[in-house]
Amino acid sequence: xxxxxxxxxxxxxxxxxxxxxxxxxxxxxxxxxxxxxxxxxxxxxxxxxxxxxxxxxxxxxxxxxxxxxxxxxxxxxxxxxxxxxxxxxxxxxxxxxxxxxxxxxxxxxxxxxxxxxxxxxxxxxxxxxxxxxxxxxxxxxxxxxxxxxxxxxxxxxxxxxxxxxxxxxxxxxxxxxxxxxxxxxxxxxxx
Numbered sequence: 001x002x003x004x005x006x007x008x009x010x011x012x013x014x015x016x017x018x019x020x021x022x023x024x025x026x027x028x029x030x031x032x033x034x035x036x037x038x039x040x041x042x043x044x045x046x047x048x049x050x051x052x053x054x055x056x057x058x059x060x061x062x063x064x065x066x067x068x069x070x071x072x073x074x075x076x077x078x079x080x081x082x083x084x085x086x087x088x089x090x091x092x093x094x095x096x097x098x099x100x101x102x103x104x105x106x107x108x109x110x111x112x113x114x115x116x117x118x119x120x121x122x123x124x125x126x127x128x129x130x131x132x133x134x135x136x137x138x139x140x141x142x143x144x145x146x147x148x149x150x151x152x153x154x155x156x157x158x159x160x161x162x163x164x165x166x167x168x169x170x171x172x173x174x175x176x177x178x179x180x181x182x183x184x185x186x187x188x189x190x191x
Contacts (some may be wrong), residue, residue: 037177041171055113060142065112066183069149072105076173083164098134106156106163109149127151131171137178145179 002101065121076079083102088094098106109115130136130148140148156163166172 015077018171034131036185049128050140055116057116057118059113059116061113061146063187064181065114066179068108068112069114070180070183072108073173073176073180075101076105076167076176078154081167084161084168086159096164102164106153109153114146115153116146116149118147120154123147123151124155124180127155131166131169135173137174140175140178142179145175145182 050164081101082098082099085100086094087097127148128146152163152166165171
């Protein structure tokens with residue numbers, strides 16, 4: 001069984017009602033994360049638990065889940081696409097508002113099992129190397145692409161505007177192109 005961690009109440013450690021009800025319907029037990037911080041549901045069918053989840057490292061997204069991310073590639077390749085706009089209300093710190101497509105992508109990476117639990121901060125130097133040396137993506141494997149996706153969406157929580165910058169730089173499109181190559185290769189091998 002693969003672990004799912006709900007993000008909704010990660011600070012308080014409370015088991016969210018929606019997750020508890022979903023799990024009860026599926027007959028999935030709820031238990032505390034070993035660190036005591038996050039509620040955990042054990043389920044072989046992660047898609048049915050809910051939209052906001054972090055899966056364990058050993059979970060492999062299905063081809064259908066991979067295709068859900070690849071659907072964003074044409075948008076991120078479009079040079080005219082504006083991934084966010086800066087809002088600056090009087091007396092407040094300016095903040096980024098994602099374009100609808102970027103919001104949908106952000107949600108899709110969670111819904112489709114691409115964000116997983118690992119020490120992404122410790123992996124930051126590797127992630128930066130992939131951003132600064134795009135040629136490294138050519139040989140990136142599936143796990144590395146998932147680590148990069150996890151790194152970028154998690155970094156957005158701490159560095160506002162990080163994800164839109166990855167779209168603007170072309171890094172996110174390059175990452176998705178490599179994901180498409182791996183997806184196509186796996187499909188050919190399966191046939």
